[in-house]
Amino acid sequence: MIKEIFLTPFQKFAKIQSASGILLFTATAIAMIWANSAFSETYQSLWEYKVGISSEDFELKKPLILWINDGLMAIFFFVIGLEIKRELLVGELNSIRKATFPLFAAIGGMVTPFALFYFLNDSPETANGWGIPMATDIAFSLAIIKLLGERVPLSLKIFLTAFAIIDDLGAVLVIAIFYSTGIDWYLILYTLIPFLLLSYLSFKGYYSGMITLILGIIVWYLFLKSGIHPTIAGVLLAFTVPISQKINIASFKHRLLQIVKRISKSEDPDVPVLSKEQIVQIEELQEVANKFNSPLQKLEHQLHGWVAYFIMPVFALANAGVIFGSNMVLDVPLIVNLALALFVGKFVGVSLLSYISIKLKLAELPEDVNYFQIIGISILAGVGFTMSIFIANLAFSGSPTYMDSAKVGIIAGSVISGIVGFIILRISKKTTSE
Numbered sequence: 001m002i003k004e005i006f007l008t009p010f011q012k013f014a015k016i017q018s019a020s021g022i023l024l025f026t027a028t029a030i031a032m033i034w035a036n037s038a039f040s041e042t043y044q045s046l047w048e049y050k051v052g053i054s055s056e057d058f059e060l061k062k063p064l065i066l067w068i069n070d071g072l073m074a075i076f077f078f079v080i081g082l083e084i085k086r087e088l089l090v091g092e093l094n095s096i097r098k099a100t101f102p103l104f105a106a107i108g109g110m111v112t113p114f115a116l117f118y119f120l121n122d123s124p125e126t127a128n129g130w131g132i133p134m135a136t137d138i139a140f141s142l143a144i145i146k147l148l149g150e151r152v153p154l155s156l157k158i159f160l161t162a163f164a165i166i167d168d169l170g171a172v173l174v175i176a177i178f179y180s181t182g183i184d185w186y187l188i189l190y191t192l193i194p195f196l197l198l199s200y201l202s203f204k205g206y207y208s209g210m211i212t213l214i215l216g217i218i219v220w221y222l223f224l225k226s227g228i229h230p231t232i233a234g235v236l237l238a239f240t241v242p243i244s245q246k247i248n249i250a251s252f253k254h255r256l257l258q259i260v261k262r263i264s265k266s267e268d269p270d271v272p273v274l275s276k277e278q279i280v281q282i283e284e285l286q287e288v289a290n291k292f293n294s295p296l297q298k299l300e301h302q303l304h305g306w307v308a309y310f311i312m313p314v315f316a317l318a319n320a321g322v323i324f325g326s327n328m329v330l331d332v333p334l335i336v337n338l339a340l341a342l343f344v345g346k347f348v349g350v351s352l353l354s355y356i357s358i359k360l361k362l363a364e365l366p367e368d369v370n371y372f373q374i375i376g377i378s379i380l381a382g383v384g385f386t387m388s389i390f391i392a393n394l395a396f397s398g399s400p401t402y403m404d405s406a407k408v409g410i411i412a413g414s415v416i417s418g419i420v421g422f423i424i425l426r427i428s429k430k431t432t433s434e
Contacts, residue, residue: 021143035321081238112349338409382417
């Protein structure tokens with residue numbers, strides 16, 4: 001029973017991410033076709049169209065693609081922050097024993113791709129792309145795993161998700177520390193006021209969606225103007241959302257039984273509408289349910305669909321449209337380096353560190369998983385689409401040539417990793433059954 005309580009939310013999460021991966025693939029294909037069709041000018045002009053508000057004293061107008069990359073993606077990072085906090089407090093990363101195996105895998109999956117890219121790169125102009133191959137795209141990876149059905153055990157999916165979330169945390173830190181420039185520290189100090197207020201309210205167990213939204217917009221705007229990428233505000237704000245309920249399960253059950261009794265007593269089978277007493281009890285039921293619901297879990301549940309089915313596909317549609325033409329200039333070494341860093345770097349880093357952690361008895365291999373499957377997952381980790389393209393936009397914002405080259409390298413490395421990882425995982429099941 002306890003196992004089912006914990007696995008059901010993950011299974012729902014995996015289902016949403018799998019469907020999101022399919023949408024991501026579709027959006028990417030549409031972007032590539034659109035950008036290279038007779039309507040390519042409409043593709044470019046759409047994302048460059050400026051949207052915003054302006055007045056005599058205030059103006060905030062940005063191209064549509066920046067509203068997506070700086071605005072919508074802040075919500076994406078907010079959900080990532082919620083996932084990280086949940087995993088750290090009550091999930092697969094809430095104890096040293098649980099976290100050790102995915103932690104080693106994540107370290108290998110971040111350090112090795114970075115080291116490989118740094119070793120292969122011989123141009124100072126493209127050196128800033130070292131952070132691109134560090135993250136794993138959970139949505140794409142779980143979508144590929146879904147194609148294998150029951151061939152992949154649930155514990156392997158949990159392992160992939162856990163180390164991918166740690167990868168995301170690493171990518172967030174990299175963006176905050178290394179890809180933020182010209183920082184205005186006075187504005188950062190101003191952001192502490194709403195942030196500390198939200199943190200204080202969270203510490204006291206109080207949560208208001210409206211207050212979080214208003215103060216969150218203020219924090220986002222101050223980050224935008226300070227020089228630190230505004231999506232980082234999303235992660236920080238997520239950590240101010242309380243995870244604990246206002247009432248415990250015993251109190252909830254007691255009050256629930258009382259409400260049911262009162263509703264039953266006020267029942268009138270001859271009247272098709274609710275009585276005043278029943279309306280009062282239903283309102284009390286909603287109030288009790290809100291107090292019992294975890295604010296963090298509720299927000300994550302409400303936003304997950306929007307992120308998976310709208311924000312990520314829109315991001316792919318706006319960013320994956322590389323225009324191939326006779327006058328196109330690509331940096332081939334950068335393409336090759338990124339593709340190798342994703343495919344080889346993730347494969348070597350995740351599998352090697354996982355193996356070392358097991359051999360040194362620092363971690364345990366799940367009972368229904370063999371090491372050949374870990375190799376398959378390690379290769380699949382090279383699918384780094386969403387976060388990799390996001391970092392590429394930051395690394396090469398001033399150079400269309402390097403940005404397009406980075407996107408081609410990311411797509412190439414992700415496709416190779418996805419195909420080879422799929423094959424290895426498909427074969428690994430046959431190996432275990434023989």
